[in-house]
Amino acid sequence: MPPNDDPLVSTDWLAAHLDDPKLKVIDASYKMPGVLPLPSEDYLKAHIPGAVFFNVNTIADPDDPRPHMYPGAEQFARDVSALGISSDDTVVAYDSGGWVAAPRAWWMFLSFGHPDVKVLDGGLRKWVSEARPTESGQVSPKPGKFQAKLDPSFVRSKHQLLKNLETNREQLVDARPRPRFEGTVAEPWSGRRSGHIPGSRNVPYADLFDPNTGTMKSLEELRRAFNGGGVDLEKPIVTTCGSGVSALVLTLALYRLGARGTALYDGSWAEWGLPDGPPVATGPA
Template sequence: MTSSADDPLVSTDWLSARIDNPRIKVIDASYKMPGALPLPSDDYLGVHIPGAVFFDVNAIANPGDPRPHMYPSTEQFARDVAALGISSGDTVVVYDSGAWVAAPRAWWMFLSFGHPNVKVLDGGLKKWLREGRPTHSGRVTPKPGKFQARLDPGFVRSKAQLLGNLDTHAEQVVDARPRPRFEGTVAEPWPGRRSGHIPGSRNVPYAELFDAQTGAMKSLQELRQAFENAGVDITKPIVTSCGSGVSALVLTLALYRLGVRDTALYDGSWAEWGLPDGPPVATGPA
């Protein structure tokens, strides 16, 4: 169980009271699937929380990797984050559109690269707007910060590690995709990928962990029930997965709220595993 001090979520009231604090840096990490318009960066220019800068999940990524938005190098992450005006001593508050896709991804990246002072805005921009709070539009040009990063490799898993796990079952793999994609009854939105899931994995669709109306994350009891219903033992090691390593972190965030630490992200997720010449695929319910 999390205390308020180590709860990764902060409320709109909390942020509103601190919006003018120069040591609190707000970032918009909204994300959409490829081809979805308008682009999240254009949405950001149209309306954002005052002072927020745009954290581009596709750009703060390894530019030489054909897989979508894989983790960048330590040097690149430090450089890109400093360019957003963030320094190592700052508290980062990350939000997204309120559809709960990519704010947890940015949160996990900051933690992975050794920056513990990072929070996710509960309900994101959706809740902020519903409450009639102030917004800005246009680009924010921050003064560059000084940011040091060091990646803890324990935060992420590779395909090779997940292949090894097929034999050892040392870690539970929990997939955040919608049920039809997990069960392989619909085509994958990522072109050229097979349908189905990693053999032995469990399914907790990320959209079931927050209230679609308000954008707020569900209660701790409801979160716990969602994992229990999927056959996940939260006392044992967990790796989260999804379509491309973004929405998986909604599960990670929920687990963190339940006091679960030491989970890991399969960064390549289905965009890697589902390739035509990839590893074994299972279909049907877990």
């Protein structure tokens, strides 16, 4: 049985609630650097009616050279308020499916103290395939009143992970495709070494979705994927990936399976894989 606070909602559910003034829909689509058209351009072309664009790259710390690192609570509150979202709203995040990024927005809302947030199962792709309405152009919402306070237990730093190399208290689960994890291909993040954090497991995020519909697989299949990757669902887990986006797909799946208290390594491989970074392992987990 899934927990009753299942973070996923269906397209049917969203369609039935779209006119609710306390429901705010965000398009959190993301693409790797250099991939065009930009997600913001895709959004202007077609989005779910009333949806605003949640930019993963700018709702981030502007002073940090690493890609889209967590912003401070004050900035998150300001950016989210500007999107017309208030603290008493229900937020539904979706993405266009090219790169599954809505879970990143979901986790950010949770970690900044907003539990009333969901992810649209199947995203825009499923919505469009069902011939549901979309609109184009910019949405200019009336500013909301959002308050944010970061719960630091939701994220981990490089320093904490270095310590974990000694204690092995937390299992590290990497969401990148297997060739990147094993270090047999070059990293798409420029200037990064190949491989993975020593001792980590690998559950590629794409394995958790039905490739035909873009919806998340059944609880039984999710459990099988984590078990197959050597992950113990009863023990503490930190998820990681290339830059802290696709790791949250694992986090979302773990949450659906009832795992609580997991954390995200925000810097992920974009930080760990730097030339002067900590030790790297290659080969299978």
